Amino acid sequence: MDILLVYGGRSAERRISLESAGFVAEVLDAAGHNLIRLEIGAKGEWTLDDGPVQLRALPESWKLAGQDGVVDFDLVFPVLHGPLGEDGTVQGLCEMAGWRYAGADVMTSSLAMNKVATKRMFEWRRLPVLPWITVRASRSLSTSELTGELSPPVFVKPARLGSSIGITRVDNLDRLEDALDHAYSYDCLLVVEKALDRAREIEVSVLGGPDGASASMPGEVLPGKEWYDYEAKYECEDSRLVIPADLSSDLASRLKTTAEKAFEVLGGTGFARVDFLLSPKGDLYVNEVNTIPGFTSISMFHRLWEASGIPPKRLMERIISEALTRRRIGRERPVGE
Ligand SMILES: Nc1ncnc2c1ncn2[C@@H]1O[C@H](COP(=O)(O)OP(=O)(O)O)[C@@H](O)[C@H]1O
Ligand SMILES: [Mg+2]
Numbered sequence: 001m002d003i004l005l006v007y008g009g010r011s012a013e014r015r016i017s018l019e020s021a022g023f024v025a026e027v028l029d030a031a032g033h034n035l036i037r038l039e040i041g042a043k044g045e046w047t048l049d050d051g052p053v054q055l056r057a058l059p060e061s062w063k064l065a066g067q068d069g070v071v072d073f074d075l076v077f078p079v080l081h082g083p084l085g086e087d088g089t090v091q092g093l094c095e096m097a098g099w100r101y102a103g104a105d106v107m108t109s110s111l112a113m114n115k116v117a118t119k120r121m122f123e124w125r126r127l128p129v130l131p132w133i134t135v136r137a138s139r140s141l142s143t144s145e146l147t148g149e150l151s152p153p154v155f156v157k158p159a160r161l162g163s164s165i166g167i168t169r170v171d172n173l174d175r176l177e178d179a180l181d182h183a184y185s186y187d188c189l190l191v192v193e194k195a196l197d198r199a200r201e202i203e204v205s206v207l208g209g210p211d212g213a214s215a216s217m218p219g220e221v222l223p224g225k226e227w228y229d230y231e232a233k234y235e236c237e238d239s240r241l242v243i244p245a246d247l248s249s250d251l252a253s254r255l256k257t258t259a260e261k262a263f264e265v266l267g268g269t270g271f272a273r274v275d276f277l278l279s280p281k282g283d284l285y286v287n288e289v290n291t292i293p294g295f296t297s298i299s300m301f302h303r304l305w306e307a308s309g310i311p312p313k314r315l316m317e318r319i320i321s322e323a324l325t326r327r328r329i330g331r332e333r334p335v336g337e
Contacts, residue, residue, distance in 0.1 A: 001033050001320070002073040004064075004099075006090065008039040011082030012165045012186065016234065020295035021079040027312045028077070036073055038064070040080070055097075062097035075323060076101040079295060082162050086292040087113035095329065102323040104208075104270030104291035111266040112289040115159045115191045118266065125265040127258060128285050130194045130277070134159070135180065137188035146173065146192070153195035156180055158187035162290065164229045169195060196285065199277040201228055202245050204259035205293075205304040207271045207315075208322055213263045215256035215274075216304040220245035241300055243307045254284065262286045269326060271319055273301045 005028070007021030008014055025035055039047045046053045051067040064071045076099045078090050088110030094101040104112065111117045116134045123129060131149040146154065156179040158166040166186035168179035183190045201223065205216040221228060224238030232239050247255070259274035266289055273293035277285045293301040305315045 001075060002036060003028055003033050003320075004036045004038055004071075004073040004076045005079060006038045006040065006076055006085075007079045008041060009080040009082070009085040010040065010042060010044050011080070011084055011086075012161065013081035013163045014042055016163060016294060016296075017079055017081050017085070020081070020292075020299070023297050023299075024077065024079050024295050024316075027316050031313045031316060036071055040085070044084075057097075060098060062099070074100070075320060078103060079292065081292055081294070082165075083113070083160055086162070086290075087160060098331070100323055100326075100328075102270070102319050104272065105267060105326070108263075108267030108269045108272075109291050112272065112291045113160050113162075114189075115157060115288060116189060118288060119191070121265045122262060122286055125261060127262055127265070128283070130196060130285050132191055132193040135190045135192060137184050137190075146176070150192065150194055152176075153197070155191075155193045155195050156183050157191045157193065158183045159189040159191050160187050164233060167229065169227060196277045196279055198280050200245075200280075202247070202255060202276040202278050203300050203304070204255055204274045204276070205271070205301050205308075206259050206263045206274055207305075207318055208263070208268045209318075210325065213260040213268050215259045216308040216310075217243070218245045218247060218252055218255045218259075218276075219243040219300050219304050219307075220247075221300070241298070241303065243300075243303055251278075251282070251284075258284065258286060262289055270322065271301075273304075 005021060005025055007017050009017050028035055037049050048066040054065045056063045056065060076094050078101060080086055080090060088106040091101060091106045091109050095106060111121060119129050119132055152173060153169060153171045156168050156170055166183045168182055170176050170179045201221040202218050204218045206213045220242040222240040223232040224236045225232040262274050263272050270291055273290045275287040277287050302312050302315055
C-alpha cells in the first residue's frame with residue numbers, strides 16, 4: 001500500500017514527532033508498504049521526499065504534486081504530536097481532500113487534544129476526574145477561586161498541548177501567577193487541577209473498531225523525577241516503564257473498561273493511549289487521552305500492545321484496516337456496505 005507519512009509539524013512537540021515517525025516508518029516499511037514522506041517544517045512549510053510540494057484542490061480528491069508530478073497514495077498516516085497535527089486540523093484537511101487517514105477522526109482528535117473538552121466529556125459520562133477549573137487568558141484567576149478542593153498543590157496546564165510542555169506544579173500560592181504566565185505563553189485556555197500526591201501513573205492503549213474499543217493490559221510509568229515533566233519523559237535515564245503494571249486483576253480490568261469508555265466518549269475512532277492517575281489509596285482518575293501517543297521504539301503505546309499479544313506490524317495492520325473501513329462523513333458508503 002502507498003502510505004503518506006506526515007510528520008514534523010509546527011508544535012512544540014516537533015522533536016518527538018520526528019522520533020515517532022522514524023519508528024512508524026521502520027515498521028510500515030518492514031511490513032512491505034511503500035512510504036512517501038511529507039515533512040511539515042517548524043514554520044509550517046511542506047516538503048515531500050526532500051522536494052517542494054503543491055496541493056491541488058481538484059474535484060473529488062485533492063492531489064499532492066512533487067517535482068516529478070502528482071503523487072498518489074492510499075492512506076495518510078499522521079505522526080504529529082500536539083496542536084496543528086494531533087488536534088483534528090490535519091485530520092480535517094484529509095477529510096476535505098478526500099484522503100483516508102490513520103488514527104482518530106476530526107472530533108475524537110480535537111476533543112482529546114483539549115483538556116477542558118475532555119474533562120467535560122468524562123464528567124458527563126461519570127468517569128472519575130480530579131477537581132479542576134478552566135481559566136482563559138482574558139480573565140485573571142483570583143486566589144479566592146483556589147480554595148477548598150482546589151487549594152495548592154495544583155497543576156497548571158495549557159489546555160491544548162502535550163509532552164508536559166507549559167505545565168507547572170504549584171505548591172504555594174506565591175508561585176501561581178508565574179505558573180499561569182508560563183502556561184499562557186503556550187495557550188490562551190488553561191486548566192488548573194488538584195494535584196494528586198504520590199500518584200501512580202498508569203497507562204492503557206486502546207484501538208477503535210467497528211464493534212467498539214478494545215484495551216491492552218495496563219502499564220506503569222515510573223517517572224524518575226517528582227512528576228512526569230518533559231525532562232522525565234525524554235531526557236531522564238531513570239524514567240522507566242513497567243509492563244504489565246503491578247496491579248490486582250480487579251483493578252487491571254477496571255482500568256481496561258474505563259479506558260475503553262474514556263476513548264469511546266470522545267468518539268472512539270482510531271487508536272489512543274489513555275492515561276490515569278492512581279492514588280495510594282487506590283482511587284482511580286482518568287487524566288487524558290492521547291490520540292497520537294509517542295511512537296518511538298521504547299514508547300508505551302505499542303509496547304503495551306506487544307505485551308498483550310499484538311506486535312508492531314500487526315498493530316499497524318489493525319490501525320490501517322480501521323482507517324480504510326471507517327465510514328466517512330459526507331462521502332460515499334464503503335464498498336459492500
Ligand atoms: N493532577 C495531577 N496530580 C499529579 N500529577 C499530575 C497531575 N496532572 C498532571 N500531573 C503530572 O504531570 C504530567 C503531565 O500532565 P498531563 O496532564 O498528562 O499533560 P500532557 O498532556 O502534557 O502529558 C503527568 O504525567 C503527571 O506526572
Ligand atoms: Mg500526559
